């Protein structure tokens with residue numbers, strides 16, 4: 001096997017080792033239960049906030065409806081007083097006045113029912129608002145606790161994350177450019193790890209499988225592995241190495 005290629009592949013494998021280590025650390029951080037809890041409580045808090053906004057809107061509409069109703073009652077009452085005090089000359093006029101008084105009385109009683117309904121809805125809205133305030137506050141507190149807990153975890157891992165990131169950055173400069181490009185491409189296609197060992201089984205002694213997708217390699221690739229120490233998998237495109 002070409003010693004230069006071997007060296008380059010070894011450097012790439014070294015790089016990948018650290019890359020895997022860093023990914024594992026980041027996975028621990030991303031899968032932290034406290035982070036999930038933090039996101040959940042943030043969602044609950046936003047829901048409570050939205051509920052409060054809705055309550056505000058409904059409360060505003062109720063206040064307008066209430067003042068309109070108040071105006072309606074005042075007008076009806078004024079008309080009622082006016083009719084009561086008006087003098088009736090004839091029997092027809094008296095009858096007409098009684099009819100109007102009944103109609104105004106009906107309107108006032110209808111308004112009464114509406115007022116009771118508005119009152120009921122106001123109380124409902126106040127209850128909903130109080131509930132939303134309470135759940136919003138609970139969510140806020142739980143969010144803060146989860147955030148602190150998650151930040152603590154991030155802190156314990158941060159030294160290793162920084163060290164590995166710096167080491168990877170350093171190694172990148174010394175890698176073969178084309179190899180690094182292939183590595184990135186494979187990673188981008190979800191083929192990580194990009195460099196895999198050639199594996200073999202007892203039944204297939206001397207014949208190799210891709211250490212990534214596990215499929216048997218054709219004769220041609222087996223020859224390449226033997227002669228140059230590496231080949232590409234025809235199926236998953238990973239770089240397969242057999243350095244010993």
Ligand SMILES: [Zn+2]
Pocket residue numbers: 210211212213214215233234235236237238
């Ligand atoms: Zn493969």
